[in-house]
Amino acid sequence: MELINKQEVSKKLSGRLLLNKVLKYIFLLFTLVGLVVLATLLIDTVLDGWRYLTPDFFTSYSSSRPESAGIYGALIGTLWLMAVTAPIAIILSVGTALYLEEYAPKNRLVNFIKVNISNLAGVPSVVFGLLGLTLFVRLMELDSSVLAAALTMSLMILPVIVVASQESIRSVPSTIREASIGMGATKWQTITRVILPAAVPGIITGIILALSRAIGETAPLIIIGIPTILLFTPTGVLDTFSALPMQIYSWVKLPNPEFQSVTAAGIIVLLFILFLMNSVAIYIRNKYSKRF
């Protein structure tokens, strides 16, 4: 007697193989839907905007005449915003993650805090904008300055970095932690010399992804009331400024059809910065992740 009923198997086999094949193409289709839409959007934007990407576009301020409109003010404003947001967000969130993972006692309260930080990451950015408007712009009287916007943005991306940092701190094997303490290192020495170096790739990836979110975020800036018509760049954190997404948002609403192309050019610049930041994140992750 045969162990396998070959007839029975071959009867079902073709159906299973077919299902396999069908599912493969269905999933390919799902993947393509996203990719095709994205590619169409990118190609359309690039075709529409490339002729405005002249050197002048980067060196002149925005204008209501499309031929002389540039992105200089918004670009510098965005760089300022990022330069102030990054240190605030990094120090606050890495500190939070370190405390929660390394120092905090394991009890219900800490667990509650951890869950809520994850929840905060899902709060819509408009809400952070409203918080920024009441707290920083009105109460602390920072007006629509770089600092007010940077503080708001920091709060917005804080949970994202905290969660990413927590993950990568947690993934440092406890054996090397114990080894460090076994060698007589103090907790702080262990953190700075063993845990952080091992966790840094994950932390930096989180930071860059969070900053990429902040750089393209418009809603909080609109709520805070960042101006779009201005012909100067900030000289300090208390000066007002404009930012790339705000500039794009205000161009797209103008009646002159030429501005749709100017908008596209602005989007290309923003996308390029985003692309650059994400590449750095991927590079760091691939280069330094497999260390244990």
Place this chain on the structure above:
Amino acid sequence: MKKSMFMAALLMSLMFILAACGGGSGGSSDESTEEASTEESTEETTESSEASSEETTEGSLSGTVTGDGSSTVAPILELINEDFNAEYPDVEVAVGVSGTGGGFEKFIAGETDFQNASREIQEEEITALEDAGIEYTEFKVANDGLTVAVNTENDFVDYLTFEELRMIYSGEATSWSDVRADFPDEEITAYAPDQSHGTHDFFKEVVMEDADIQAQLNQDTNVISQSVASDANSIGFFGYNFYMVNQDNLKGVPIQGPETEEPVEVSDETVMSYEYPLARPLFVYAKNEALQNNEAFLTFMEFTLNNASTAAEEAGYVALTEEEMQEQMDKLAEFQ
């Protein structure tokens, strides 16, 4: 162990490079930060003491001017600001585009020197300003004709009365034949700017007699003009400048108001003379206290009124009549 420390050092330095890159022109941002903040506070005190600024001559005038408000008025102010900046490069003018309603909130909070509005200030806003102790002066800068438009394929609508518009935008008429018996039985799609626009408020007050507008509301006026251009049975309204640039794709509807004998087509002349029933002035509301104490702002307002007519025309609006512009200048002269 040594290797991991090296890695750490490398990564930390990378982080700093990244931060520095982010700094861009910021460069020594930390140093300039403190300077800037002290500078700003001294600037504020000189602004309020004002004594020194009287001697300032053209070109060396410096200071800050802030405004916010209507996206309809913004293109005019942007044009003016470009020319103003060429003449007074040291005056920092920052104008936001939060919409008429959103801008008034900031004006009431005392955050801005002037407020652009595509409608007249409302009762609640007047009371709120009184409560906040903010005195203001109203300046007209240009005229706009709120334009009602239909698709170019629509050949039956020759004109509409206020009452018919009210039927369409209250949702009472769902098909064109409900509006007028000899119109075809096609479903109407009505588009309108959303509540953040003064244009919405103006239409609601003047045409709808304060009833709510039932239509597809959109924040982006370009979306409205494009929707009307592509949808054969649609109707929409927006500022005159949006109609001017889309004239080939849209059909402007002559409007018969309650006080006009016959339908009037929107045009430069009918808007300027206010024969067109949906003609409206565009305003800049200025804070009196800023006009008195901030030389830069006073100069900016003078410049604005002097150049408003040309800027308005370039932005696709209609200039004020000469007498009307003179009235605005007389109002400002009281502060000089």
